[in-house]
Amino acid sequence: MDRKNRISMAVIRRLPKYHRYLKDLLERDIKRISSKELSDIIGFTASQIRQDLNNFGGFGQQGYGYNVEELYKEIGKILGLDKNYKIIIIGAGNLGQALANYTNFQKEGFHVDAMFDINPRLIGLKIRDVEIMDMDNIEEYVIKNNVDMAIICTNKDSAQDVANKLVECGIKAIWNFAPTDLKVPDDVIVENVHLVESLLTFTYLYKTSKE
Amino acid sequence: MDRKNRISMAVIRRLPKYHRYLKDLLERDIKRISSKELSDIIGFTASQIRQDLNNFGGFGQQGYGYNVEELYKEIGKILGLDKNYKIIIIGAGNLGQALANYTNFQKEGFHVDAMFDINPRLIGLKIRDVEIMDMDNIEEYVIKNNVDMAIICTNKDSAQDVANKLVECGIKAIWNFAPTDLKVPDDVIVENVHLVESLLTFTYLYKTSKE
Numbered sequence: 001m002d003r004k005n006r007i008s009m010a011v012i013r014r015l016p017k018y019h020r021y022l023k024d025l026l027e028r029d030i031k032r033i034s035s036k037e038l039s040d041i042i043g044f045t046a047s048q049i050r051q052d053l054n055n056f057g058g059f060g061q062q063g064y065g066y067n068v069e070e071l072y073k074e075i076g077k078i079l080g081l082d083k084n085y086k087i088i089i090i091g092a093g094n095l096g097q098a099l100a101n102y103t104n105f106q107k108e109g110f111h112v113d114a115m116f117d118i119n120p121r122l123i124g125l126k127i128r129d130v131e132i133m134d135m136d137n138i139e140e141y142v143i144k145n146n147v148d149m150a151i152i153c154t155n156k157d158s159a160q161d162v163a164n165k166l167v168e169c170g171i172k173a174i175w176n177f178a179p180t181d182l183k184v185p186d187d188v189i190v191e192n193v194h195l196v197e198s199l200l201t202f203t204y205l206y207k208t209s210k211e
Numbered sequence: 212m213d214r215k216n217r218i219s220m221a222v223i224r225r226l227p228k229y230h231r232y233l234k235d236l237l238e239r240d241i242k243r244i245s246s247k248e249l250s251d252i253i254g255f256t257a258s259q260i261r262q263d264l265n266n267f268g269g270f271g272q273q274g275y276g277y278n279v280e281e282l283y284k285e286i287g288k289i290l291g292l293d294k295n296y297k298i299i300i301i302g303a304g305n306l307g308q309a310l311a312n313y314t315n316f317q318k319e320g321f322h323v324d325a326m327f328d329i330n331p332r333l334i335g336l337k338i339r340d341v342e343i344m345d346m347d348n349i350e351e352y353v354i355k356n357n358v359d360m361a362i363i364c365t366n367k368d369s370a371q372d373v374a375n376k377l378v379e380c381g382i383k384a385i386w387n388f389a390p391t392d393l394k395v396p397d398d399v400i401v402e403n404v405h406l407v408e409s410l411l412t413f414t415y416l417y418k419t420s421k422e
Contacts, residue, residue: 012412012415012416013408013412015411015412015415016405016407016408016409016411016412017405017408019411020390020391020407020408043392078415079411079414079415079418080414080415080417080418081411081414085414093312094308094309094312094313095309095313097305097309098305098306098308098309101305102305102306102406104390104406104407105407105410108407108410108411110410110414148417149413149414149417172417172420172421173413173416173417173420175409175410175413179231179315181254187420189413189416189417189420191409191410191412191413191416193404193406193409194227194228195313195315195316195404196227196231196315196316196319197224197227197228197231198227198386198402198404199316199319199321199386199402200226200227200230200290200292200319201223201224201226201227201402202360202384202386202400202402203290203291203292203296203321203360203384204223204226204289204290204291205223205384205400205402206291206359206360206383206384206400207290207291209383209384209398209400210383
C-alpha cells in the first residue's frame, strides 16, 4: 500500500497530536467524543478533524461521534506504534544522555538499546541501563541487534560522518539533533530536531511582539 | 512597524536556516554568493530565496549576488540576535540540565541565568555555572533580574501551572518542551518543541517507507 504518497505531510504531522489528546481523554475515562468536542480541545476545526481522519478510513459514526479507545488504537497503528522499536543514540553528551533518560519514549514502545561515543571517558559508563559503547563497535552491534533507528546527538562537524557510518550499517531511519542537514540516500528517513532554529524563530516572535 | 503581520510564518521559519548556512559560509571565508549557489546548498529554489529575502528589503545585487557577511548580520538583526537574552529553565531534570549545558545557545547570545525546580535534592546544585533554585523564589528572581524568556522542561502535568506562574511574573516568552499545549494570554509567545510528536511522525515515515 502506497499510503505515504497519498497523504500529505501536513496531515501526518497532525496525527501525533490526535494521538496525544486521545490518550489524555482515555486517561480521563472518556469513552466517546464528537468532532466538535475534539475541535474544542485540540484547536483544529471540526471539519478539519473529520477530513483528517477520513484519510484513514474515517472512524466516526454520524450522531455518535468517535469511540475514543478505538480511534486512539487505530491512530497508534497508523503511526506504527503497534510494534516496539530498538534505538541507538550516537553522541553520549548531555543531550544524548537526556534522551536516553526520557521516559516518554519508552511509554510509546521505543527502547534505547545502546549509546555510542568516541570519548574514552564516557565509554563503559551506563545511563540508566543503557551502556555507552565505543563508536568502533557500532557496525557489529547494529547488525547483531536488529537496530531500527538511530538518534544523532553529536556536534555538527561529526554528524555527517556518523550518518554515513549508520547508512553503511544498514540503518534506514535517523532522528537528527545535530544542527546540520544530513545528506543520505533516498531510502533513508531523516527527521530533524533543530533546537537552535526553534529558539531563533521563537526569539523573532518575541522580539516582534514587543515592537 | 507591524512586521509580524506582513510576513508569513513559513518565511519566518526559514530564516534561522538561512542564518545557519550563512554562518557556515562565513566560517569557510566565502564572501559573496548568488541565489543560485545558495539554492544548491540550502535546497530551497533560487526564486524562493530571492522572494524570501525581498520580504526584508532584498540584500542582493543583480550580477553580484549577496554579500555573505552583510546578509548574515542583517538576518541576525531581523531575528533579534543583535541583543542578548536572559533565560531561565523550569524543571531541572535531564532535559533541563542538557539545555542548560547546550553551548550552541550561548554562541547565539542566549544566556541561561538560573534553573528552578521543586525537588529538594536538586535545589542548590549547579549545572556549569547555573544554580538550581527553589521554585518558590521564581517570582522575586524574574522581577529582579529582567528575565526575557523561560524554558519549561517539566512533566506534562506540571507544565500548565508553571506557565500560569510565569505569566503572573510577567514573562512574555515561553519555550515549551513539556508534551502538552499551554493556554496563555494572547500577548505571551509560546513555541513548542514536542519531541514525542517528532518521534511519532518519524516512526510513521519509517514504517511506511518499508511497506
